Amino acid sequence: MTPVPFVRRTAQVRRMLRVELRRGTAPVAALAMFGAGVWMLAVHPDHWAGRWAGLADYFRVSMLILCALMVAAGAWQAGRERRRDLGELITSTPRPGWHPVVLAWLAVALAGTTGVLLAFSGAAAFVAPVATYAGGGWWWMLAVGVVALGTATAIGTLVGRLSALRVAAPIAGLATYLGLGILLYGDTRAAAWLSPVSPGWRMHQSIPDWVTAGQAGWLLALTVLSLAVAARRWWMAALAGGVAIAVAVPVATGPGPYRLPADPGAVQLVCTDTGPPVCLSRINAFLLDDVTPVVRPVLIRLTEATGRPWRAVDHATAPAGTPDSTDGDTVWLYLDSQSTVRGGLARPDWLRADFHTVTRPRCPVEQRREPDHRVYQLSSVAAAWLLDASHSTDPPAPVDPALERLRALPLAAQHAWFSAYLDAAARCDVPALIRLGQPQ
Amino acid sequence: MTTVSIHGLRVSYGSRPVLEELELELGVGVHGLLGPNGAGKTTLMRVLATVLRPDRGEVRLLGRQLSDPAGLRLARRQLGYLPQSFGFYPRFTVREFVEYFAWLKEMPPEAIPLAVDRAIERVGLLDRADDRMKHLSGGMLRRAGIAQAIVNDPKLLLLDEPTAGLDPEQRVEFRALLRQLGLDAVVLVSTHLVEDVVAACARVSLVDKGRLVFTGRPDELIAAGAAGDSGDSPIERGYAAVLRGAREAAR
Numbered sequence: 001m002t003p004v005p006f007v008r009r010t011a012q013v014r015r016m017l018r019v020e021l022r023r024g025t026a027p028v029a030a031l032a033m034f035g036a037g038v039w040m041l042a043v044h045p046d047h048w049a050g051r052w053a054g055l056a057d058y059f060r061v062s063m064l065i066l067c068a069l070m071v072a073a074g075a076w077q078a079g080r081e082r083r084r085d086l087g088e089l090i091t092s093t094p095r096p097g098w099h100p101v102v103l104a105w106l107a108v109a110l111a112g113t114t115g116v117l118l119a120f121s122g123a124a125a126f127v128a129p130v131a132t133y134a135g136g137g138w139w140w141m142l143a144v145g146v147v148a149l150g151t152a153t154a155i156g157t158l159v160g161r162l163s164a165l166r167v168a169a170p171i172a173g174l175a176t177y178l179g180l181g182i183l184l185y186g187d188t189r190a191a192a193w194l195s196p197v198s199p200g201w202r203m204h205q206s207i208p209d210w211v212t213a214g215q216a217g218w219l220l221a222l223t224v225l226s227l228a229v230a231a232r233r234w235w236m237a238a239l240a241g242g243v244a245i246a247v248a249v250p251v252a253t254g255p256g257p258y259r260l261p262a263d264p265g266a267v268q269l270v271c272t273d274t275g276p277p278v279c280l281s282r283i284n285a286f287l288l289d290d291v292t293p294v295v296r297p298v299l300i301r302l303t304e305a306t307g308r309p310w311r312a313v314d315h316a317t318a319p320a321g322t323p324d325s326t327d328g329d330t331v332w333l334y335l336d337s338q339s340t341v342r343g344g345l346a347r348p349d350w351l352r353a354d355f356h357t358v359t360r361p362r363c364p365v366e367q368r369r370e371p372d373h374r375v376y377q378l379s380s381v382a383a384a385w386l387l388d389a390s391h392s393t394d395p396p397a398p399v400d401p402a403l404e405r406l407r408a409l410p411l412a413a414q415h416a417w418f419s420a421y422l423d424a425a426a427r428c429d430v431p432a433l434i435r436l437g438q439p440q
Numbered sequence: 441m442t443t444v445s446i447h448g449l450r451v452s453y454g455s456r457p458v459l460e461e462l463e464l465e466l467g468v469g470v471h472g473l474l475g476p477n478g479a480g481k482t483t484l485m486r487v488l489a490t491v492l493r494p495d496r497g498e499v500r501l502l503g504r505q506l507s508d509p510a511g512l513r514l515a516r517r518q519l520g521y522l523p524q525s526f527g528f529y530p531r532f533t534v535r536e537f538v539e540y541f542a543w544l545k546e547m548p549p550e551a552i553p554l555a556v557d558r559a560i561e562r563v564g565l566l567d568r569a570d571d572r573m574k575h576l577s578g579g580m581l582r583r584a585g586i587a588q589a590i591v592n593d594p595k596l597l598l599l600d601e602p603t604a605g606l607d608p609e610q611r612v613e614f615r616a617l618l619r620q621l622g623l624d625a626v627v628l629v630s631t632h633l634v635e636d637v638v639a640a641c642a643r644v645s646l647v648d649k650g651r652l653v654f655t656g657r658p659d660e661l662i663a664a665g666a667a668g669d670s671g672d673s674p675i676e677r678g679y680a681a682v683l684r685g686a687r688e689a690a691r
Contacts, residue, residue: 012549016540023531085527089588092489093544094516100544 017107024104025080026111029073033112036065037119046346048123049339050130050286053203053266055123056138059145060198062116064180067152067196070112072173074156075163077108078230082164098231101157105227109153113146130343132285135265140212141198144219148196151219152176154226161230190252194218202336204267204283204316205260214251221247259320267317272296276303281316284335290345291333298355299331301386305415306422309358324357331355352387359383359421363428372430378437381406382421385414402437443467443626444488444596449497451483451650458483460650462497470622472637472658473630474679475647481630482524484647485600488628489521502595502626517546520594524601524630526585530574534565534584537573541588559591560584562617564610578605586614590621597627603636615640634675638662646682653686 020026040062041048048058078101081087090100159172183191184199192199193211196219221244228237263283270285272278276299278292295312303310308328315324315332324332333354340346359382361375381402388407406414417436424432444466451459459480475481486492487499490506502518504511528537538559542552560569563583568576576584582605589597603611618640621627631637637644638658646654646661654661658675665677669684 009549012543012552016543019532019536019540023529023533023536080529084529085525086529087527088486088489088491088523089521089527089541090544091491092516092519092521093541094513094546095544 013103016103017110020103020107021111024107025073025077026107029070029077029108030111030115032069032073033066033115034119036069037062037116038122040065041119041123045341046337046339047200048127049341050127050132050343051203051283051339052127052131052134053136053138053141053263053283054339055120055127056141056145057198057200057203059116059120059142060148060196061200063145063148063196063198064177064184066112066116067148067180068173068177070109070149070152071156071159071176072169073108073112074105074153075160075169075172076156077104078157078160079164079166079168080160083166096231098227098233101161101231102227105150105153105157105230108156109150112153113149116149117146126341126343130286132270133266133281133283136263136283137206137209137212140209140216141207144212144215145196147216147219147223151196151223151226154223154230158226158230189254189256190248192257193251193254194248199257202260202316204262204281206263206266207260208255211251211254214247214254217247218244218251262316262320269313269317276300277311277313279311279317280314280333280335284314284316284338286343287335287338287345291335291338291351294345294348294351295331295333298352298387301388302331302358305418312354331358355386356383359386359425361425361428361433363430372434374437375430375433377402378421378433379425381437382418382425385418443502444628445498445500446487447498449484449487449499450495451480451487451492452495458650459487459494462647462650462652464645464652464655466626466628466643468622468624468626469642470618470627470629470640472641472644473628473647474632474634474637474644476683479647480650481647482600485521485523485598485628485630488596489519489523489598490516515596517592518595519545520589520592520597522582522585522589522599522602526582528573528581528584530572532573533570534560534573534576534587535569537584538587538591542591545592547592555591555593559587562590563587564613579607579610582606583610583614586617593625595625597621597625598630599627600630601632602629603631603633611636634679635673638675646679648683648686649690651686654682 044058047061048055081090156169156172159168180195180197183195184197193215221240225237225240225244228240266281266283268282269279270282270288272288272292275296278288278295278299280288280291299310299312302308309331310329312331312333315322315334318332331354333351338346338350345351359379361379381400384400384403385406406417409417421433421436424436444464446462446464449459449462450457462484473481473484483492487494488501490512499506501515504515506512506515532540535556538556539552542556547555557566560566563586565580565583565587568580573581573584582602586599586602589599603614606614615636618627618629622642629636629641641658643656644658644661645652661678661682662674663678665671665674665679665681669677669681671677671680
C-alpha cells in the first residue's frame, strides 16, 4: 500500500476527531467542566480577582474538582466500546488499537479543557482591566494545569478500558476527588509537587522553573503511561513509567513548598504619594485606592498619638520569616483574600483588624496560664479607640464604658493614655496595664 | 482460486472443544455456513474475523498467515465483518459510523467519503444517512452494520446472521447484494435461514459439533434429503439428512 501523505492522513484524523467531539462524551465533558469552572470561580472570587497569578493558582486549586470530572469523563468515553458491544468489531480492523484510544482521549481532553478555559477566560475578562502585575510564572502554572487535565482524562481512559461497568466512571471520579483531597491534607512535599492540586500558594511567590518543568514532565509521562496501558502498548508503558519515576524523584525530594522565593517584580513597592505612607506590592497595587481610605485615618491617629508606627505596608513585600506583629514603624497588611470580582476591597474590617497587632500586648504565651482578662479587655479598648476614626458598624456595637471614659478625656489626654498603653503593652507590664484600665 | 484456507483448526473454550480438526477451503463467491445452535459457526466466524486465536491449526486469509503480525494487518484491511451481536454508538449518524469504520480499516483518506456513500447506498440507507443510529429500526441497524462491513470493498466478507431483523423485501434486496458482492470476494454467510442459502449462495458448508460435515453446492445438499426426512422444503430435508448421517457416523 502506498504511504498516505501526512497532510491527508491528519485531515482524516481531524475529521474523526470532529465526529468524536460532537458525538462522544466530549460535549457533556465540556459543559460539565464549564459549569464546574464557573462554580469554583463564583465560590472564591477573593482568591483570583485582580491578579493573574491568583487566577492561575486558583485554576490549580480547582484541580481537585476538575481532575475528578475529567477522570469520570475519560472513563465513560473509554468504557463505551465494551458497553456498546463494539469491541469485537473494532478488534477485527487493522488500525492499531492505540489510535482509537488516543482519538477518544483527545476529544474528551480537548472538550473538557476548552470548557473550563472558557469559564476562566470569563474570569480573565474581569482581571485584565484591574491587574497591576502581569509578570511571573503564572502562564506555566496554568499550562501545567492544562497538562494535568489531559493526565486525568488519560487515567479515566485507562479505568474505562479496564472496566465496562457504568458505575466505573462515577466511582473513578469520586476516588480521584478523595485521593487528591487526602494528598492535599497530607501536606507532604511529594504531594505538593506531584499532585496537580495547588493548596493555594501566596500569589507573590514564584515556583522555581525546574519544579514547574518537573511537574509538567511527570504529568506528561503519567499521561503516556495511562494511555499506553489502556492500549496495551507495554513497551511504551514501561518507558513512560521509567520517565515518570525519573522525573518524580527529584521533584518530590527537592525543596519544599514553604520556602518559595518571592517574585521580585510582584513584591515591588507601590506607595501613596501624600500623607502617611500606605505601600502595597505591585501585584496588589490595584487595591491601593480602596485600601488607603481605610488605613490612612488609623495611621493618622497613630502618628498623632505616638508618632509610630507611621506606615502601613503589604506583608507580601516583607522578607521571608517576618512576623505579622508590627516592628514599631510598620503595620503589616494582609491582602491575599481582599479582592472583589471587579478588583475592589472585599473586607475592610479584615484590613482594620490588621491594626490589632499594634495594640496587642507583647506578652509571652505561657502554657496552663490564662491571660489576665483585664489586660485582654484593655487591649480591646485601645484597639477600639484606635480604629474609631473610621469605625462604623450596623447595627451600632454596644459601647464599652471604659472606652466612653477615654473618649470623654481631652484629645491630648487621650493621646497620652494611648501612648502609655502602647508602652506598657510593648513591655507586657501587666500591673501598668491594669492601672491604665482603672477609672481615673 | 482459494482465498481462505483452514487446516486442522481447533478452538476450545476452557476444556470444551468448540471446533475440532476443521478443514475448509473457500474461494471467491457466496458461501453459506449452516449448522445447529452451538455447532461452532460463530466461533469459526470469529476466528476468520481475526478476533479469536485458535488453539491449533493453520488459517490463511487471502494468502496471508494470521500468525504473522504484518500479514494479519494486511488481511484485516481486506476484511469485512458483521458479528452476530452488532453494537453501535447511538449518537453517531449512519454516515459517521460507517466513516469511523472506514478510518479503522485504514482506507486511503481520499477514498473514504465516496466509499461511505456507496456502502450506505448499497444497503438502501442513503435517505437515512444523516440520522442518528439510535433512531433506526432493528432492520435498519442491521443494514448499517452491513454498510460498515462492506465500506472497504472487502475481499473477505464475514456476515454472521445478517438477515436477522430484515423484512422479506429487505431480505430479497440483501440476497441480490450478496450475489453482487460475491462476484469478486469471498463472502461467508452464517445463517439459520436455509432459504437464504438456496437463493444467494454458490456453495454451502454444514458444521455440527465443531466438525465440518458437509461442503458442496446447495443442490447437492438438497439432493442429500429424501421425502421421509424432516423439513418443509427440499433444502431443510437435505440439511436434516446430512446432520442425521453425520451423527450416526460419529456413534
